[in-house]
Each structure stands twice: as structure tokens, then as C-alpha cells.
Amino acid sequence: MKKYSGVPVSAGIGMGKAFVYKENAYKDPGKSDNGENEQSRYRAAAETFGKECILNAGKIKESAGEDAAKILFSHASVVSDPYSVSNAEKLIGGGMSPEEAAKKVWGDWKAALLDSPDPLTKERAADADDILKGILTALSGQSEEDIPDGCVLVCREFTPSLAAKSEKNAAVVAEKGSSTSHGAILAAGMGIPCVMGVDIGGIEDGDEIICDGNTGEVVISPGDGERKKYEELKNEYEKSREDVKKYAFMTAESGNGHKISVMCNAGNPADIERCISSGGDGVGLFRTEFLFSEREYPPDEDEQYSVYRDAASALCGRELVIRTLDTGGDKKIPYYSYPREDNPFLGLRGIRYCIKKPEILRIQIRAILRAALFGDVRIMLPMVTAEDEIIKVRNLVAGCRRELRREGVKVPENVPVGIMIETPAAALTAKELSRHCDFFSIGTNDLTQYIMAADRGNAEVRELYDTMSPAVLRAVEMTFTAAKEAGIPCHVCGEAAADEELLSFLTELGVDAVSVSPARIAQTKKVLFLKP
Amino acid sequence: MVKKEFKIKNRQGIHMRPANEFASAMGEFTCEVTVVCGDNEINGKSLMNMIAAGIRGGSTVEVVCDGEDEEKALEKAGELINSGFGEI
Numbered sequence: 001m002k003k004y005s006g007v008p009v010s011a012g013i014g015m016g017k018a019f020v021y022k023e024n025a026y027k028d029p030g031k032s033d034n035g036e037n038e039q040s041r042y043r044a045a046a047e048t049f050g051k052e053c054i055l056n057a058g059k060i061k062e063s064a065g066e067d068a069a070k071i072l073f074s075h076a077s078v079v080s081d082p083y084s085v086s087n088a089e090k091l092i093g094g095g096m097s098p099e100e101a102a103k104k105v106w107g108d109w110k111a112a113l114l115d116s117p118d119p120l121t122k123e124r125a126a127d128a129d130d131i132l133k134g135i136l137t138a139l140s141g142q143s144e145e146d147i148p149d150g151c152v153l154v155c156r157e158f159t160p161s162l163a164a165k166s167e168k169n170a171a172v173v174a175e176k177g178s179s180t181s182h183g184a185i186l187a188a189g190m191g192i193p194c195v196m197g198v199d200i201g202g203i204e205d206g207d208e209i210i211c212d213g214n215t216g217e218v219v220i221s222p223g224d225g226e227r228k229k230y231e232e233l234k235n236e237y238e239k240s241r242e243d244v245k246k247y248a249f250m251t252a253e254s255g256n257g258h259k260i261s262v263m264c265n266a267g268n269p270a271d272i273e274r275c276i277s278s279g280g281d282g283v284g285l286f287r288t289e290f291l292f293s294e295r296e297y298p299p300d301e302d303e304q305y306s307v308y309r310d311a312a313s314a315l316c317g318r319e320l321v322i323r324t325l326d327t328g329g330d331k332k333i334p335y336y337s338y339p340r341e342d343n344p345f346l347g348l349r350g351i352r353y354c355i356k357k358p359e360i361l362r363i364q365i366r367a368i369l370r371a372a373l374f375g376d377v378r379i380m381l382p383m384v385t386a387e388d389e390i391i392k393v394r395n396l397v398a399g400c401r402r403e404l405r406r407e408g409v410k411v412p413e414n415v416p417v418g419i420m421i422e423t424p425a426a427a428l429t430a431k432e433l434s435r436h437c438d439f440f441s442i443g444t445n446d447l448t449q450y451i452m453a454a455d456r457g458n459a460e461v462r463e464l465y466d467t468m469s470p471a472v473l474r475a476v477e478m479t480f481t482a483a484k485e486a487g488i489p490c491h492v493c494g495e496a497a498a499d500e501e502l503l504s505f506l507t508e509l510g511v512d513a514v515s516v517s518p519a520r521i522a523q524t525k526k527v528l529f530l531k532p
Numbered sequence: 533m534v535k536k537e538f539k540i541k542n543r544q545g546i547h548m549r550p551a552n553e554f555a556s557a558m559g560e561f562t563c564e565v566t567v568v569c570g571d572n573e574i575n576g577k578s579l580m581n582m583i584a585a586g587i588r589g590g591s592t593v594e595v596v597c598d599g600e601d602e603e604k605a606l607e608k609a610g611e612l613i614n615s616g617f618g619e620i
Contacts, residue, residue: 077579078579078580081578081579081580081581082575082577082578082581083575083578083579083580083581083584084580108584109580109584112583112584112586113583115586116544116547116548116583116586117544117545117547117588118544118547118548118549120547120548120549121547121548121549121583124548300543302543302544303543303544
């Protein structure tokens with residue numbers, strides 16, 4: 001028996017025989033001697049792939065919805081675009097093989113999309129790889145293997161094309177991808193349990209495999225005991241799933257009638273949509289790093305404004321907590337400079353970085369203030385350790401507001417400013433910090449890591465990394481006490497907030513809101529409802 | 533053949549949505565539509581070519597229409613570009 005642990009991206013438990021999807025080994029014939037013939041080979045392959053996409057789009061529309069189908073329709077339209085066809089033909093005419101030409105044309109296309117300042121255009125870059133793979137397969141003359149019903153699909157990347165053939169899979173295990181990738185959205189839309197970020201090298205065709213999309217655990221060749229345990233979990237989950245759905249759009253309360261908002265964590269505009277459709281009471285953590293990453297220059301004020309504004313108006317008055325850029329540590333942005341640090345996690349990260357580079361923060365704050373007219377928008381600062389940091393940012397916010405007013409731009413009277421409690425210092429001095437804050441939000445991931453001095457990703461100290469340990473719980477309690485004394489709300493964001501044990505601890509402390517991933521909203525509300 | 537210079541008014545330039553709007557509108561005409569931006573000659577009926585050219589906001593382009601309905605095509609092109617594709 002082998003066990004892997006990956007990122008759970010689509011809930012549910014699936015078990016069955018592994019079907020390892022092999023990407024075709026392409027024979028590259030090298031220099032082409034028959035230009036015209038080779039050009040028509042490319043054209044035919046593009047046409048075959050385009051037709052297949054349209055066919056699959058029809059299929060996928062039923063199971064995964066309109067948006068998923070749109071991805072495949074747009075594949076079909078770009079492969080038949082005169083630009084891609086004529087570019088490929090030109091390259092082949094110059095002596096390239098159709099395979100090489102396809103790689104060049106679609107590689108360039110990916111680069112062009114990534115270069116766009118528009119976030120939605122940039123998001124499409126992932127599609128370029130899927131298209132290239134499809135054309136190369138069509139060129140090789142092999143048709144895609146059929147995926148047997150009821151298997152657990154094991155693949156490097158769960159692409160839209162693979163998804164179209166996966167309706168009857170028990171589960172999907174993928175090496176690449178995260179909860180924001182197209183594949184993850186598709187799997188969740190189709191209701192197939194899925195875990196990503198798993199090293200699939202050791203998995204063979206026909207291996208018995210269990211995929212737990214709730215926890216991220218993947219078990220290969222389980223023993224009898226293990227199998228039985230998961231069969232029970234699976235039955236339980238499936239029974240409760242129908243039951244859970246009815247809780248999604250209800251308002252959760254703790255025993256004494258205190259309302260608890262169940263909000264969601266969002267890393268991009270698609271997550272905002274998911275939050276709304278899954279019954280989220282707002283967005284408790286809107287990470288803004290996606291606006292800055294995978295590009296060559298920072299987003300300007302207007303670009304940021306349009307993203308924040310769209311999110312605020314989509315939420316129709318529900319809370320939107322925007323976290324200012326959280327960079328440094330392991331999250332670096334290519335066009336910004338960072339000092340050399342021996343220990344980046346104890347270095348210039350979060351608000352510390354932005355205070356050193358106030359221009360980045362100024363642009364972001366101006367964009368948020370402008371967008372705040374469109375909903376209940378709040379500003380949240382990451383990685384705060386000292387009072388002085390909040391005072392500096394507050395002064396900057398006041399300055400931005402004056403500036404905008406002078407320019408004749410409308411800005412709401414009061415946009416709340418709060419902080420993440422994720423360092424031991426912030427928890428220990430929560431009382432002092434609360435004087436400068438409109439709210440607190442406890443980030444359980446980093447708080448646990450810093451309190452326990454244990455890296456979450458380090459298997460050697462994984463046992464120490466425990467959000468339920470007395471040290472972490474005491475820090476959480478101190479934060480709540482300070483918030484209560486100051487009369488400000490205290491939220492908890494981080495996946496741990498969905499944990500039943502922690503939830504019951506938090507309700508006792510009088511938590512006002514928790515923020516979890518969209519997939520966990522209904523379950524979290526159910527737990528809050530059924531609490532004695 | 534008719535041609536005219538335009539300034540790209542929307543700040544984010546020609547990204548996916550404007551490119552799609554422009555290329556599909558030009559596809560309705562029978563004439564050839566070329567967008568000249570610097571040294572780059574872009575097929576105005578190709579969504580991909582328009583995006584790949586990476587035309588930024590604030591840059592100046594020349595639209596060249598050649599064929600039977602060239603006048604109408606140039607007029608439509610100007611209308612779209614000057615409206616900032618609904619982004620201003």
C-alpha cells in the first residue's frame with residue numbers, strides 16, 4: 001500500500017482501477033522534404049481537432065455547463081483562424097515539420113496571451129497547451145484512447161479535452177494543476193472527485209486506487225482495512241451530499257442566535273462566481289496576487305479598479321475583503337526586486353514589502369477605494385506584526401482618499417481597514433493592534449506555522465503543524481478576547497476554518513464569520529446548524 | 533483602397549474581447565482589412581493576429597481596407613476603435 005497526499009480540488013471519494021493516460025510520444029520526422037503535402041497534413045490535423053472540440057463541447061455542456069463548453073468552442077475557433085493556419089503553413093514551407101510548426105505557432109500564441117494586460121485574456125494561455133496536444137495527437141494519426149467507465153483516471157494534466165471523455169470516471173488524479181486551473185473547475189462542475197499535485201510516477205495501469213477529493217489523500221493498492229474505511233466514508237459522503245445542499249443558502253447561527261457568516265476565499269474572479277453559486281455569504285479573503293503574477297509589468301490603477309469593481313458588484317452588497325498584495329517569502333513577482341535573504345519567511349514579506357515600496361500600495365489602495373462605491377468593500381493587510389505598520393498604511397489610505405477627492409473622484413466615507421492575524425506578535429499584542437483596526441481576520445495557515453515554528457510542507461515536522469494544538473488555540477482565543485473588548489468583528493480564514501472541531505471552538509468564542517473554499521461552504525453551514 | 537489612422541483609446545489595448553469584436557465585425561465585409569501598427573501588418577479579420585500583435589492602449593494604428601465594400605468597412609472599423617470598444 002502506498003499513500004500520497006495532494007491538493008483536493010473536487011469533493012467526493014472515488015475508487016476503482018487506475019487508467020494511466022499516456023501522452024503520445026510524437027515522432028518528429030525532422031526536416032520535411034514534401035512541403036505541400038506536409039502543409040495539408042497540418043491543415044487536416046487542425047480540422048480534425050477542431051471538429052473533435054465541437055463534438056466534445058456538445059457533450060460537456062450537459063455535464064459541466066456552458067462555461068466549460070465555451071473553452072472547447074474557442075479551441076475550435078482559434079485552430080481554424082487564418083492566422084494560425086497561414087503561420088503554420090509558412091513555417092512548414094520553410095522546411096519545418098508540421099509537428100515543429102505546431103509547437104512554434106501555439107507556443108507563440110501562449111506567449112502572446114500571457115503578455116496581455118487583460119487578466120481574462122491571460123487566463124486563456126493555459127488553453128494553448130491543450131490545443132497543441134490535440135493537434136499533435138491528430139498529426140500522429142492515432143486517435144485518443146477511450147477511457148474505460150468507472151476507472152480512476154491518472155494523468156499529468158486534466159485538460160478540457162480529457163474532461164470531455166471523463167464523464168463516467170470514478171475519480172481523477174493529476175500531477176499538474178491547482179484549485180484554480182481549468183481542469184479543477186471542470187472536475188468540480190462534473191462532480192468527479194479530483195486530487196491534483198500528486199506525483200503519478202509510481203502509479204501503474206490497473207492498480208487499485210482510492211482518491212479522496214475531500215482531504216487530498218490518494219491510496220494505491222489499499223489493504224482490506226483501508227478499503228473498508230473508505231467505502232464507509234464514501235457511502236457516508238454520498239448520503240450527506242444531497243442532505244448538505246439544502247444548507248448552502250441558509251444563514252448559519254450559533255446556539256444563542258448569533259449569526260455566523262460563512263464566506264469564501266477567492267484567488268481570482270472565477271472564485272467569486274463560485275462563491276455566489278455555492279451559497280457564500282461574501283468573500284472573506286480576496287487574494288490579489290493573481291493580478292500581478294505571470295506578466296511583465298504591474299497592473300495599473302484602472303486595471304485593478306475594474307477587477308475589484310466587478311467583484312464588488314457581482315457580490316450584490318455581500319462583504320468583499322480585499323487583501324493587499326502579499327508578496328515576498330516564497331511568493332515572488334518577476335518584475336519586482338527582492339533583497340537576498342537567508343530566511344525569506346522571516347523576511348520582507350506581506351505588508352512589510354509594500355511599506356518599503358509605497359507606490360505599489362498607493363495604486364492598489366486607490367483602486368480599492370474607487371471600487372468601494374460598488375459594494376461592501378474592506379481592505380485587509382497581510383503579515384502585520386506591529387502597530388506602526390497599521391498606522392503607516394492608514395495614513396496612506398487617508399492620503400489616497402484626499403487625492404481622489406481632489407481629482408473629483410467619488411469615494412465612500414468609510415472603507416474599513418483590518419489586518420490578518422497570522423504572526424505570534426500580532427496575536428500577543430492584539431489588544432494594542434485593535435485600536436487601529438476595524439476588524440481582525442485570523443489566517444490559520446501562517447499563524448499555525450509561525451506559532452509552532454513548523455513548516456507545513458516539511459514532512460519531518462508535520463505532526464507539530466497542528467491548528468488544534470493548545471498553543472495555536474490560545475493565540476486564537478487571545479485575538480478574540482481583544483476583538484471583543486475593542487468591539488470589532490473577528491473572522492477566521494484558512495481551510496482549517498472548515499474543520500468541525502475548530503468550528504465548534506470558534507463558535508464558543510463568538511466568531512462572526514469564517515471564510516473557506518467555495519466547495520466547503522455548504523458543509524460548513526451544515527456543521528454550524530447541527531451543532532448542539 | 534482606402535486607409536485612415538486611428539488612436540487606440542481604451543487603456544488595455546486590443547485584448548481578447550476587443551479583438552474578437554473587431555475581427556468578427558470585419559469578417560462581415562468582403563474587402564481585405566489590414567491593421568498596420570509600427571512594422572507589423574495585421575490581418576484585421578483574424579482574432580489571433582490582432583491579439584498576437586499586442587496592440588497597446590495609446591498607440592496609433594492605420595487601418596487599410598481594399599475591396600468592393602472598403603468604404604463601409606473602414607467606417608465600421610473607425611466606429612469600433614473610436615468607441616474604445618465600450619471600455620472608456
